Amino acid sequence: MFGxxxxxxxxxxxxxxxxxxxxxGCTEIQKPHLLAATAVWEYAEASAQYVFxxxxxxxxxxxxxxxxxxxxxTGMSRTQIRDLFGRNRSGDQIGRALAMLERTRKAHREVRKxxxxxxxxxxxxx
Numbered sequence: 398m399f400g401x402x403x404x405x406x407x408x409x410x411x412x413x414x415x416x417x418x419x420x421x422g423c424t425e426i427q428k429p430h431l432l433a434a435t436a437v438w439e440y441a442e443a444s445a446q447y448v449f450x451x452x453x454x455x456x457x458x459x460x461x462x463x464x465x466x467x468x469x470x471t472g473m474s475r476t477q478i479r480d481l482f483g484r485n486r487s488g489d490q491i492g493r494a495l496a497m498l499e500r501t502r503k504a505h506r507e508v509r510k511x512x513x514x515x516x517x518x519x520x521x522x523x
Contacts, residue, residue: 458494472520
């Protein structure tokens with residue numbers, strides 16, 4: 398969600414700089430206006446980071462990510478992830494959430510040989 402909130406940083410910073418230039422009675426944006434606008438944007442970005450952190454906006458993906466971070470380097474099997482929700486989420490919902498985590502590089506998949514068959518494990522981080 399943080400990324401979506403701050404996605405238009407350049408455009409918003411220029412608009413802020415333009416406002417500062419107009420308030421100064423200038424006909425063009427000058428360096429002090431850009432510096433002031435950049436400072437305001439940096440404050441806004443820090444505020445958004447504080448509020449949203451690295452939440453993805455998908456409750457299933459956010460809950461899985463939190464659990465994966467608690468699991469540490471051991472990670473969690475697909476079965477453990479299913480059980481995290483008390484089996485109240487479909488395989489499709491969990492699959493979409495895991496795909497989002499992988500796509501955003503917040504988690505990655507490993508295949509481990511457990512006893513005689515391979516098992517899918519997920520670990521927080523890229």
